[in-house]
Amino acid sequence: MDSKQQILNKSNELKEVFLPHLSADPVIFGFDQNELKVLLLKMNYRKQWLLPGGYVQKDEDLDEAVVRILQERAGITGVYLEEFGVFGKKNRSEFYFEDFDETLFHKQRFVTIGYYALYNPGRFKLIADEYSETCEWVYLSKLPEIELAMDHRDIIEKALLTLREKISHKPIGYNLLPEKFTLSELQKLYEVILGKELNRGNFYRKIKNMGILKKLNEQRKGGAHKAPDLYSFDKRKYMKALENGLNSW
Amino acid sequence: MDSKQQILNKSNELKEVFLPHLSADPVIFGFDQNELKVLLLKMNYRKQWLLPGGYVQKDEDLDEAVVRILQERAGITGVYLEEFGVFGKKNRSEFYFEDFDETLFHKQRFVTIGYYALYNPGRFKLIADEYSETCEWVYLSKLPEIELAMDHRDIIEKALLTLREKISHKPIGYNLLPEKFTLSELQKLYEVILGKELNRGNFYRKIKNMGILKKLNEQRKGGAHKAPDLYSFDKRKYMKALENGLNSW
Numbered sequence A, B: 001m002d003s004k005q006q007i008l009n010k011s012n013e014l015k016e017v018f019l020p021h022l023s024a025d026p027v028i029f030g031f032d033q034n035e036l037k038v039l040l041l042k043m044n045y046r047k048q049w050l051l052p053g054g055y056v057q058k059d060e061d062l063d064e065a066v067v068r069i070l071q072e073r074a075g076i077t078g079v080y081l082e083e084f085g086v087f088g089k090k091n092r093s094e095f096y097f098e099d100f101d102e103t104l105f106h107k108q109r110f111v112t113i114g115y116y117a118l119y120n121p122g123r124f125k126l127i128a129d130e131y132s133e134t135c136e137w138v139y140l141s142k143l144p145e146i147e148l149a150m151d152h153r154d155i156i157e158k159a160l161l162t163l164r165e166k167i168s169h170k171p172i173g174y175n176l177l178p179e180k181f182t183l184s185e186l187q188k189l190y191e192v193i194l195g196k197e198l199n200r201g202n203f204y205r206k207i208k209n210m211g212i213l214k215k216l217n218e219q220r221k222g223g224a225h226k227a228p229d230l231y232s233f234d235k236r237k238y239m240k241a242l243e244n245g246l247n248s249w
Helices: A003-017 A062-074 A140-145 A152-167 A183-194 A200-209 A235-244 B003-017 B062-074 B140-145 B152-167 B183-194 B200-209 B235-244
Strands: A018-032 A035-043 A054-057 A082-087 A111-118 A132-139 A213-219 A229-233 B018-032 B035-043 B054-057 B082-087 B111-118 B132-139 B213-219 B229-233
Touching: A003 A018, A018 A062, A018 A152, A018 B018, A035 A062, A035 A140, A035 A183, A054 A062, A062 A111, A062 A132, A082 A152, A082 B082, A111 A152, A132 A140, A140 A152, A152 A183, A183 A200, A183 A229, B003 B018, B018 B062, B018 B152, B035 B062, B035 B140, B035 B183, B054 B062, B062 B111, B062 B132, B082 B152, B111 B152, B132 B140, B140 B152, B152 B183, B183 B200, B183 B229
Parallel strands: A018 A111, B018 B111
Antiparallel strands: A018 A035, A018 A054, A035 A132, A082 A111, A213 A229, B018 B035, B018 B054, B035 B132, B082 B111, B213 B229
16 A cells, blocks of 8 residues: 555544644654754655654543654653644645645644653664654754754754753753763753853852752763763752752742 | 524634634733732623633634734733643533533634733723623732633633743743832732742842843832832843843853
């Protein structure tokens, strides 16, 4: 069965089960090799990359829908997703399915709700669904070179901006770093999210003042330099800091 | 014409013009008598209070829709609205119109997009639409005593939480205060939004360090105490601070 026929066959079933005009798009960030990655897929039908989005069932809450969608499209379970923005321009979604006529479920106007999450890519085995050729992590530094469908580039940029705003009053890193890490690895993560270099002394002081780190009695061995200390997050204090924000009045 | 008949008559027209399942709800905060207020209305049809929300036209962007809705329902124009959250629980909207049958446009499941704005209540003359008995500012302190429809209480609370989060890294007050104000009036605004008292010395130091205020060569006369200095916002610096946030790394 070719990929167009596959989509056509699905259309009537979708009309039965899903709300019209509403979709959800998860933006899943990972951190690897000192770089941020985002989870994307490519459908069999077209060569452009897409976020692993989908539709909302008539009888499910929106927050339930996005969790199910991510599981169905990428095989990822147990992710906590946070809503960060709504994308409602009137012609944002129709062109991707331009080869079809207007009766196709997929081709209507969709307002999409963006959700984001931060995860350590090593934690998941990705499983693409039957409509997708591939589902994989793509480095943010590669995004300028690839073709993204619809307004998905804008959606990723807004998610990144949200992450930047959060980082100034919430701790970030719990899900993105391995359990044990050096301060320099944590600094690199902050630099990558903020898109700028940070002064090492200021960063160390600020991050230690947050009181969210536990210094371990272990060092990272094997580098050319003096083996640096390893740290992990103090989960209880980290969660408390998440609740309160960091720069309170 | 009674209010039920009025809604019934409108239903078919709405189906032609508006997208199903999608609505927008503006939460407009005002500051008056050292208290926050929110803009609410009451329809002719029911005694519960509502946010001045509405539906999205098939051929308009979502951001355009919310501006039009606010104008139609409250007579308010020229407000900059910011999206802050999506409310997508499956049975959130059906009960309000329980006296009608399922074919009524209003009675379907709606996922609503919340927008908020901060405005000086004195700037607007409110004009209720033909479906509403009244449209008015209600003090937040009165909310526990009134009945709010659907999940509109949750929507207002989420908007307030967003405002609290923003206040720690963006300046707030430009649209909420009169052009000239005292530091103590500004502090009161921050206290009301944050829901707690602030230390006067710390607040003055922090707000002055933002560099967004101009001290005027004028004092507030007429109080029992020494006449306090008046300030206004330095618009250029205020806008710059909005862009950058206040607590940068």
